[in-house]
Amino acid sequence: MTTSLGLSAGSGMIHCVLLTTDEAGRTHTVNRVIDVDPTDGLTRAGRVNSGIDLMLGQARDNDASVGTIGVAYRTDEQAREIASRGTGAKRQIHLVAETEAIAHHLISTGEISRFESVVVVDLGDTGMSLYTVDPVTRRITDLQRSTAVSGNGLDALLASELTSTGRIRGRRKSSVLSACRTAKEELSVRDSTSIMLGNPALPVPVTRTVLERLLRPMASAAADEVAAYVEGPRVARPEAVVLVGGLANIPLLRDLIVERSGLEPVLPHAPESVAALGAATVAAAGTRASTLAFIGGRRSRDWLSAAPLAVFGALLAGALMTVYAVGSSLAGNPSTPSTPSSVTVEAEATTTSPPPPSTGESRVTPTVTSPQQQISVTAAPPPAPVGGNAGTGAGSGNQDPGWATTELPAPSGSTEQPSTSTLSTSLWPFPIPSITWPPPLGQLPSSAPDPTAIVTPPVTSPTPAPPAEGAPASPAPSPGPVPTTQPAG
Structure with a gap:
């Protein structure tokens, strides 16, 4: 088997x-x-x-x-x-x-073994096919295609008929067409049937009379085309007409084709x-x-499968990271901390000498060393003055702002102009503690080395030269806190 x-x-x-x-x-x-x-x-x-x-x-x-x-x-x-x-x-x-x-x-x-030639009429959902078959040689000739009748066309006519009468409302077109197709097949062997859509307690009755009324114009046109095909010029005239396809089960269409073709009908099972x-x-x-x-x-694969979701998640994560990075840059929040602002002072000198006592306090006191020596001084904006006299150094209303240019005094006997440097405020978003230089009187240096302290190179001349009369005083070197002598009594 x-x-x-x-x-x-x-x-x-x-x-x-x-x-x-x-x-x-x-x-x-x-x-x-x-x-x-x-x-x-x-x-x-x-x-x-x-x-x-x-x-x-x-x-x-x-x-x-x-x-x-x-x-x-x-x-x-x-x-x-x-x-x-x-x-x-x-x-x-x-x-x-x-x-x-x-x-x-x-x-x-x-x-079809007893016939020399037959014409096959295939009545399908999308149209009708006509061709001739020789049973002895198994040769197939004269293939033609027609849309005079089709199963889909009959289903659409039946659905339109039931919808226009108001017996079917609010249903999907595909559901109505499927129900009409089932009714068409049942009406080929029955006189009446019912269409079940929605509520089973309210079936929609359909009779064969309605189906034949809708089918008759198409069936007549199809029968005429079959008759014209049989009468066409060919070597041997067909002796029988074989009806196949779903629409061959409908008695009206089958009878009209057999009648107008004048040939012996052959209707296979199913x-x-x-x-x-x-x-x-x-x-x-x-x-x-x-x-x-x-x-x-x-x-x-569809859009809800695992692979597309994973790709979409990766793209979304990358987009979010890009937006975050751009937003941080525009907001002024760098991803890595920057170093505090510093000023580099370049001066040309051969000797250093301590300046005379000054009545005012300088914000930054750089160290003048050997020629072309670069000194980096870390500076921060000083605290706001609290009060006091201008000559005490505890704070003055004439104190320079943090962005002011500081002038360095020219060394003795030098004709070159003093170097200048501009102090800029830091872009670091968090406040930096103020460092007062020199420190207040009486404060001792800590035992641990200060990373911001300035290391003063060895003095090259044992005897400092006094500054010229009328010239500004040179800044004093200060490797540490300046010792202070308390006045007596």
Whole structure:
């Protein structure tokens, strides 16, 4: 006993058939139909692979093992879409042309063996196909395509009829079309049926009379086209008309075509599944009418899967870090602390001498050393004066601001202009404690070395020269606190 799977993947519904053949040649079939929703987001290959999954599960339930899979296609574009390795498991399939699948099934079952030539009328969801088959040579000729009648067109007419009467309101168009398609299939064997939409207690009745009234104009046009095709010029006139496809089950359409064509009718069992049965038969036989291909093998990804979310999170984190860095720069908050502001004083001198006592207090007292000696002095804005006389040095209203330029006195006998240096305030966002130089009277230096203290180089001259009369006093070197002599009494 062998089991093969066949599918018909046209532009409408997908028909699936499990074909089991026993040792005596008897066949058993299991049919399923997948209603295609164009808004489901799946490709043609994905829908076909979903149908394969459905039928493989059905085979497991019946304790059967599927050997081969055949898929019938109508156009070359459909064949490329099916073999595009869409979503689902990767499988090997046999691609079979729809006309080849139908002709193979009709000839293998012997339904057209007694005729020299037949015309096949395939009435599907998207239109009608006409072609001639020679049972002896298996030759297929004169293929034509017509849209005079279609299953989708009849479904739309029936949905419009029920909506215009007010019996169906507030429903999705796809749901109404699916319900009308089911009613159409039931009305092919019944006189009336009901459409269940929403409340099951309020079904919408539909009769065959309504369906035939809507179908008659299309059925008449289709019958005229079949009659014109049969009367067309060809080597051998067809002796029978074979009706396949889903619409072949509707008595009105079938009767009009047979009547106007004047040919003997051949109506196979389950005409809607003839193409799928033929694909299963061709795949099991392994003839040259099929082409090996692969379907499936690609993973389905959407915006909510793990990989896109991870990429989005990384991009968001990078954007936030960039915004933070730019905002910190614009706000004046550097990421690394800067050193306190300093002033570099460059002076040219050969000797140093202590200045006479000064009545005012200088904010910065640099040390003048050997020529081209650079001295870095760390300075901070002094505290605001509290009060006192101008000559006491405890604070004065005439004290220079922190950004003032300090003039260095020229050494004795020098004709060069004194160097100047500008003290700038710090850009450090936190306040820096003030350092008063020299320290207040009576304060002793600490035992630990001060990192901001100025190291005075050795004096090069033992006898300091007095400053010239009228010249400003030279700044005094101060490696540490200046000793103070307290006045007596």
